Amino acid sequence: MRLMAMALLACALTACSSAYYSTMEKFGFEKRDILVDRVDAARESQTEAQEQFRSALERLDELLDFDGGELEARYNALNEDYQDSKAAAQDVRDRIAAIDDVAQDLFDEWNDELGEYSNDNLRRDSERRLRETERRYASMLQTMQRAADTMQPVLDRLQDNVLYLKHNLNAAAVDAIRGEYQQLRADVDALMANMEKAISDSQQFIDQIRRAQ
Numbered sequence: 001m002r003l004m005a006m007a008l009l010a011c012a013l014t015a016c017s018s019a020y021y022s023t024m025e026k027f028g029f030e031k032r033d034i035l036v037d038r039v040d041a042a043r044e045s046q047t048e049a050q051e052q053f054r055s056a057l058e059r060l061d062e063l064l065d066f067d068g069g070e071l072e073a074r075y076n077a078l079n080e081d082y083q084d085s086k087a088a089a090q091d092v093r094d095r096i097a098a099i100d101d102v103a104q105d106l107f108d109e110w111n112d113e114l115g116e117y118s119n120d121n122l123r124r125d126s127e128r129r130l131r132e133t134e135r136r137y138a139s140m141l142q143t144m145q146r147a148a149d150t151m152q153p154v155l156d157r158l159q160d161n162v163l164y165l166k167h168n169l170n171a172a173a174v175d176a177i178r179g180e181y182q183q184l185r186a187d188v189d190a191l192m193a194n195m196e197k198a199i200s201d202s203q204q205f206i207d208q209i210r211r212a213q
Contacts, residue, residue, distance in 0.1 A: 039205055045091050089152075092148050100141065
């Protein structure tokens with residue numbers, strides 16, 4: 001399913017979402033399945049972003065330990081990790097947006113179909129399940145967005161360090177940014193904690209949806 005969804009991703013994120021859903025339904029995948037797949041993909045993306053931000057912090061730590069070695073090589077490695085972290089953060093944001101697109105379409109469809117029931121007991125039970133799913137989804141989305149927001153302060157500090165070193169690549173410049181390191185580490189620690197919560201909540205949401213099927 002993942003390969004199929006990726007092949008249709010460009011269409012899914014544009015005005016042709018109806019055509020995308022119709023195509024997926026022909027292969028037996030409903031909006032609920034697509035939602036689960038996108039949450040799972042976002043969970044993996046968050047895990048990859050965690051690893052990338054950790055790597056960037058380690059690169060900076062290595063650069064700050066500079067003692068007459070090849071400073072330019074260490075700077076290049078840091079810059080590469082910063083660029084990769086920036087890309088990883090954007091990937092997380094894009095996947096969260098893709099999740100919300102299909103979630104809102106799913107909830108709208110589910111809500112509209114409540115009016116098609118002739119059996120009041122079944123309609124009430126379906127509505128109860130809808131509201132519970134919406135509540136769980138809103139909680140998960142909030143956690144994911146909070147984690148995504150925590151990435152920006154880290155990216156800002158990394159960018160400042162990279163830019164400063166780019167034009168001042170010497171031992172004095174390394175000393176100048178050394179005082180910023182502890183705050184950056186604190187920001188990364190906060191990011192890791194928020195990411196862990198988001199990853200955990202994502203998995204719980206996936207498990208709950210699958211149990212309900």
